[in-house]
Amino acid sequence: MAVRFSLPSIYWVSFAIVSLTSGCFFYMGPTSITEKKQETNAIKNEENHKDEARNSNWPTIGQVHSSSDGIMTKKREQQTSTRLPITTSINKDNKNKVPLASFLSDANSSTTISTPLENKPSFSQENQKPDINENIQQRLQEHLNHWEFIESTPVNYVFNFHGLFIDAERDFITTRVTFFSEGLSLKNRGALLITGIPKPSEKPSTLIISARDEQHGDNEEAWVHVNFDLPILGDAPITEKKHPLLDQIWYRLESSYFFLDEGFEYETVYCEAFKFSDNQAYYAKSTTKQTCPDAEKLQQIGTYHLEEKTLxxxxxRSVFDNNLIWDIKHSYLSTKGKGESHLTTVSSGKHVETYTLLKDKIAMESRLNITTGQEQYQMEKFEYLLPIRNNQGTPIQNKYTYLPVTAGIYIFDNRVIDSLYYQADSDLNINSQTHDMKCEDITYFYQSSTMGGQGGFSEIISTSIDIQNNHPIECEMRTDTSINKTFAYLDLDYDDYHEFVEGEVYSYILKPKPEYAHMVEELKLNLIYHDPNK
Incomplete structure (x- = not known):
């Protein structure tokens, strides 16, 4: 199907639609010699049309169609996964932006808008790709930090990224938007309109804005990308009947210098179970380092009541404080088949700690049975919510913003493969599929990274200490070439007499600083060592 129409006093275009399985593709461009003459006349008479174009009803790229706060309530929209190319054209002669039509399109569409070029420039290796305006990028991210995605609550946000990219040679710039958030849709109305009802999803939310100019071709290497952090889905208002912790058994990992009436020089990780039902609180503690308690082991320890969102x-019981306040910071579905998860802070007048609560017993026990040692870098990676620092270098205190990452650790005796090594090796690897990990954004929140267990000659206690920089945690970075993202790893140091024992359990703990314990999970894992020669 082809439809012909005219832009106000500028030029003729043709409009073609080609159906694709993922959506539609829209293209606009000159259609005939006659129309090209009209385009030339339009350009020659551009001065006569400036006022008319300026007063036309066509919005230009970057206009905001909303109130100042950009928040309205709209009807439910369909979920989308979207890439929207949008072209901003710059006239090299007078430096003014040429007014362009803005199309309202379905979020599964690709839209390309371009102005005709009489003398299209040839590719040049000396020409630079578009630059990212870091000031605009920072302001846009700060704007996104004020958004809220609440489950079952409609949203309507406008995102105007005008000025994000700069081209030193003033080339024609094409921008592309990649967006996904379950339950939400993206539309192009000059500025981006994000509407719908947020839903839980196993896929992380994505907002990537890319740009390329006419000088570098149209392959993927020509694009410059900017990743933005979208809000993590918050919980719907909680009533007593709907509180997610009620009437289910929940498992968490705890650590102590005492386990089964035996004391250690290091903390041992073990599993606990809780159930809250009919105003009664039940508890059980594991009797092994590799399992969680069975349901029949639960014993009543007291009562509970709800205070707004907290339990x-x-x-x-002497092992508990008189009042323990359970506050869910964030709920999500595992992307690794581990089921429903709640990041929860438990606080009393004496102690505050943040845990991951899992409903799936087998999923929690997988954190207690990590096989390692048979080969280099043998580990299992687990989901972890890493707090995001704001641009001023201080964490967000009253509004919790997290980046979903994976964390995994291994033990390997390097002496097995190379006699020049004199000690074993362990690293906690922290990876993100969408973001580069930076050491300063990780070590900012933590005070220690330790491994402990029984060795062949004595207890093994390893800590990650950066002696050169006088920092409690040694952190380094490398690039994962498979996804071209930087990952961080926290290095643990061992003595040359440390010898790991076949089948022994070793406990790893990443402990946050006390001032961040109310928002940062204390990561706990148990590793089972296997000698590669056995």
Whole structure:
């Protein structure tokens, strides 16, 4: 199908639609010699049309169609996964932006808008790709930090990224938007319009804006990309009947210098189980380092009541404080088949700690049974929510913003493969599929990274200490070439007499600084060592 229409006093274009399985593709361009003459006349008479174009009803790229806060309530929209190319044209002669039509399109569409070029420039290796305006990028991210995605609550946001890219040679710039957030759709109305009802999803939300100019071709290497952090889905308002912790058994990992009435020089990781039902609180503690308690082991320890979104447990058991306040910071579905998860802070007048709660017993036990040592870098990676620092270098205190990452650790005796090595090796690897990991953004929140367990000659206690920089955690970075993203790893140091024992359990703990314990999970894992020669 072809439809012909005219832009106000500028030029004729043709409009063609080709159906694709993923959506539609829209293209606009000159259609005939006659129309090209009209385009030439339009350009020659551009001065006569400036006022008319300026006063036309066509919005230019970057206009905002909303109130100042950009928040309205709209009807439900369909979920989307989108790439929207948008072209901003610059006239090299007078430096003014040429007014362009802005099309309202379905979020599964690709839209390309371009102005005719009489003398299209040839590719040049000396020509630079578009630059990212870091000031605009920072302001846009700060704007996104004020958005809220609440489950079952409609949203309507406008995102105007005008000025994000700069081209030193003032080439024609094409921009492309990649967007996904379950339950939400993206539309192009000059500025981007994001509407719908947020839903939980196993896929992370994505907002990537890319740009290329006419001088570098149209392959993927020509694009310059900017990743933005979107809000993590918050919970719907909680009532007593809907509180997610009620009427289910929840498992968490705890650590202590005492386990089964035996004391150690290091903390041992083990599993606990809780259930809250009919105003009664139940608890059980594992009797092994590799399993979680069975349901029949639960014993009543006290009562509970709800205070808005928090669950308050009152217990007369000596191992618990009189009142324990359970506050869910974030809920999500595992992307690794581990089921429903809740990042939850448990606090009393004496102690504050943040845990991952899992409903799936087998999923929690997988954190207690990590096979390692048979080969280099043998580990299992687990989901972890890493707090995001704002641009001023301070964490967000009252509004919790997290980046989903994976974390995994291994043990390997390098002496097995190379006699020049004199000690074993362990690293905690922290990876993201969408972001580069930076050491300063990780070590900022943590005070220690330790491994402990029984060795062949004595107890093995390893810590990650950066002696050269006088920092409690040694962190380094490398590039994962498979996804072209930087990952960080926290190095652990061992003595040359440390000898790991076949089948022994070793506990790893990444402990946050006390001032961040209310928002940062204390990561706990148990590794089972296997000698590569056995």
């Amino acid at each position: 308050v447990v009152t217990s007369n």
